Amino acid sequence: MPDSQWALVTPDAISIRNWPDGSVVFNARESTTTMLSAIAGGVVTVLMKAPTGTRELSAGAGTDAQEMGALLSALADHGIVRRAG
Amino acid sequence: MPADAVQTLADLSTGEVEARLHSDAGLRLRFGRFVAGIRSDLRPLARGIETLYGDYPVAGDDDFCDFPVELTGTGGLRRFVRPQVVFRFEGMQPFKPLPGQQAVAMLEWGLNWVFTNHAQHYLIIHAAVLERNGAGLIMAAPPGSGKSTLCAGLALKGWRLLSDELALVGLEDGLLTPLPRPISLKNQSIDVVRRLPGEIVMGPVAHDTAKGTVAHMRPPRASVDAALATVQPRWILFPKFGAGSACEVEAMGRAQTFMQLVGNAFNYPRLGATGFEAMARLVDACDGYTARYGSLDQIVPTLEALCARPA
Numbered sequence: 036m037p038d039s040q041w042a043l044v045t046p047d048a049i050s051i052r053n054w055p056d057g058s059v060v061f062n063a064r065e066s067t068t069t070m071l072s073a074i075a076g077g078v079v080t081v082l083m084k085a086p087t088g089t090r091e092l093s094a095g096a097g098t099d100a101q102e103m104g105a106l107l108s109a110l111a112d113h114g115i116v117r118r119a120g
Numbered sequence: 121m122p123a124d125a126v127q128t129l130a131d132l133s134t135g136e137v138e139a140r141l142h143s144d145a146g147l148r149l150r151f152g153r154f155v156a157g158i159r160s161d162l163r164p165l166a167r168g169i170e171t172l173y174g175d176y177p178v179a180g181d182d183d184f185c186d187f188p189v190e191l192t193g194t195g196g197l198r199r200f201v202r203p204q205v206v207f208r209f210e211g212m213q214p215f216k217p218l219p220g221q222q223a224v225a226m227l228e229w230g231l232n233w234v235f236t237n238h239a240q241h242y243l244i245i246h247a248a249v250l251e252r253n254g255a256g257l258i259m260a261a262p263p264g265s266g267k268s269t270l271c272a273g274l275a276l277k278g279w280r281l282l283s284d285e286l287a288l289v290g291l292e293d294g295l296l297t298p299l300p301r302p303i304s305l306k307n308q309s310i311d312v313v314r315r316l317p318g319e320i321v322m323g324p325v326a327h328d329t330a331k332g333t334v335a336h337m338r339p340p341r342a343s344v345d346a347a348l349a350t351v352q353p354r355w356i357l358f359p360k361f362g363a364g365s366a367c368e369v370e371a372m373g374r375a376q377t378f379m380q381l382v383g384n385a386f387n388y389p390r391l392g393a394t395g396f397e398a399m400a401r402l403v404d405a406c407d408g409y410t411a412r413y414g415s416l417d418q419i420v421p422t423l424e425a426l427c428a429r430p431a
Contacts, residue, residue, distance in 0.1 A: 050393055052400045056373025061396035066389055068396065070379045 041107050042086035042119035043079065049115075051079055060115065069113065074098065075106055079115065086119040130174035138166050140178075146188060148179035152298045152347035154239070156231060157185040160223075162205060164324070165191055168224035172302045172323045172336055175344040187234045191227055193220065209234050222326040225334045228304060232285055235299065236386050242288040242297060243398040244386045249282035249296055250274050252427045255354035256296045258287050258406070260384040263331070266361025266413075269309040272337055273416040274423065276318035281343035282351060286386075291394055294401045295350040300343040302336035310335045312416070355427060356381065356408045359419070367418035369411045369426065377408030 043049055048064035058076020060069045071079065074096050081087055081095060093103035110116040129137065129149065140147040146157035147169070160166065179185070190208040194217055203220035206213060207230040214233055218226050236244055247260035248271035257279075261267040268284050275281040282298040289296060302323060305313055310333065314320060321338035356377055372380070378399060382388055388395045409426070413419035 050396050052375075052378070052403075054374035054378075054403075057375035059375050059378045059400070061393065063393045063396075066392065068379070068382055068388075070375055 038088040038090045039104075039107075040086050040088050040119040041082060041092065041116050043082045044114055044117050046083060049079065049083060051076060051083065053077065053080060062115075065114070069115070071110075075110060078103075078106065078110065082116060126177045128174065129170065129176050129178055132178065134166070134170065137170055138163070141166055141169075143181070145181040145185070146190070148181065148183060148185055149173055150177040150179050150347070151231075151301060154186045154235070154299070155179045155183055156234070157188040158227070159188070159190040159192075161192055162220070162223050164220070165205075165223040165227065168323050169227070171321060172224070172338050174338070175341045187231070187238065189227075189230055189234060191223060191230070218329070221324075222329050222334075224323050224336065225304075225326040225329055228302060228336055231301065235286055239288060240387060240390070241291060243291060243388065243391060243395055243402070245287040245289065245381060246285070246384045246386060247287040248284050249287045249298075249351075251280040251282060251296075251351045252424075254351070255427070256282065256351040257355045257357060257423070257427060258296070258353055259357045259359050260287070260381055261359050262384070265359055266309070267359055268304050268306070269312055269361070270359055270416065270419060272303045272305065272309075272313045273316060273420050275303065275340055275343065276313075276316050276320070277420060277424070280346060280351075281339050289353070289398055289402055290350070291391070291398050293350075294353070294398065294405060296353050297350055298343070298347045300339045300347050302338055305335050305337060307332045313337060316416070353402055353406050356403070356406045357411055357423070358409070359411045359413070362412055362414060365412050365414035367411070367413045367422055369409050369422055372408035372410055374403045374408060377406070378403045380408075 045064045048062050050061040052059050053076045057073055058071045089103055093100045141160045146159040148155055148157045191205055194204045204217035205220050205223045206217045207215055207226050247258045248267050250257045259267050271284050281300045284303040323336040325335045327333050
C-alpha cells in the first residue's frame with residue numbers, strides 16, 4: 036500500500052508551541068489559534084520541517100498507521116495539513 | 121514643597137482641581153507610564169476624582185498627554201431634568217450618555233476603553249494584576265467571577281496592585297506594566313470589601329448602572345507610588361467565586377492556560393504572530409491555576425501560601 040505524503044497547508048504562516056498537556060498552533064494567514072493534542076502538535080512540528088509520509092509520522096509518534104491516518108484526516112478537516120502526494 | 125518633590129492631586133486645592141478640569145489642557149494625571157488629561161465641568165466628578173486619585177502625580181500642561189478625555193453634561197432641558205453625562209476621547213463618543221450620578225463610573229469605564237483600544241504596544245488581557253515579592257500574579261476572568269473583589273482583598277493584605285482590569289504584557293520583554301487605578305466593585309462586593317480590615321476609601325456609589333450598583337476603591341498609596349516599576353509575571357490564575365463553594369485550586373497545563381488567556385485577551389487577534397509569541401512567552405514564564413472559592417477568607421491565605429513557594 037503506498038505511503039501518503041502530508042504537508043502543512045500554509046507552512047510559512049504556522050507557529051507552534053508544544054507543552055506536555057498539548058500544543059497551540061497559530062495560523063497567521065487565517066488568524067486562528069487552535070489547541071491540539073500533544074501527538075498532533077508533534078505531527079505539525081515534524082511537518083513544519085518538510086512533507087512527511089504517514090508511516091514515518093506514525094513511527095515517530097509511536098502510534099499505528101491507522102491511528103495516524105485518522106489524526107491526519109482530522110488535521111486536514113481543520114485546514115492544517117493536506118495530502119502532498 | 122521641595123523642588124524635586126512629586127506633586128500629587130492631593131496637593132491641589134479643590135479650586136485648583138476644578139480650574140484644571142475646566143482648562144483646555146485638562147487635569148493631567150500620571151497613570152504609571154501614561155498621562156491622561158481629564159476635562160470636565162461636572163462638580164460631582166471633581167469630588168470623585170479627588171477621592172479616588174488623591175495620591176496620583178499631577179503632570180504639567182506641557183507634558184505630553186497620551187489620552188485626552190472629556191466628560192460633560194448634555195445640553196438643553198437635560199441639564200435640569202435627569203441630567204446626563206457624555207464621555208469623549210479625541211472627539212469620539214464611544215458610549216451612549218449615562219445618568220449624571222454615574223459620572224465617576226463612566227470616567228473609569230471610559231479610561232478602560234481608552235487604554236484597551238489605544239495601548240497597542242502591549243498584549244492586553246482582561247485581568248487583575250498584583251505583585252508579591254517581586255513576582256506578578258495575573259488573575260484573568262470574565263465579569264462576575266469575583267476577580268475585583270479578590271483583587272481588593274489581596275491589595276488590602278499588602279500585595280502591590282498593578283491593575284484591577286488590564287494586564288499590560290510587554291511585547292518585547294514580557295514584563296507587566298503597572299496601570300494602578302481604582303478597583304471597580306459591584307453590588308454585594310462593595311459591602312464585602314468595606315468590611316475588610318485596612319484603610320479603605322470608596323468613591324461615590326452609582327446605582328442602577330448597566331452592571332448594577334458600582335463603587336470604586338481608591339488604590340493603595342504604595343501601589344500608585346510604584347507605578348513605574350514593571351514586574352516579571354509568575355502566576356496565572358482563573359478564579360471563580362461561587363457562594364458556598366469549597367476552596368479548590370488546581371494546576372492547569374500551559375496549553376490550556378494559553379487558550380484560556382486568549383479568551384480573555386482584548387487585542388490578541390489584532391497583534392497576529394507578535395501576539396502569539398508574547399502569549400507563549402507569558403505562559404512559559406508562569407504557572408497556571410484554576411481556583412474555585414466561596415469566600416475571601418478561604419482564597420486569600422491559599423494564594424498567599426501558593427505564591428510564597430519558591431519558583
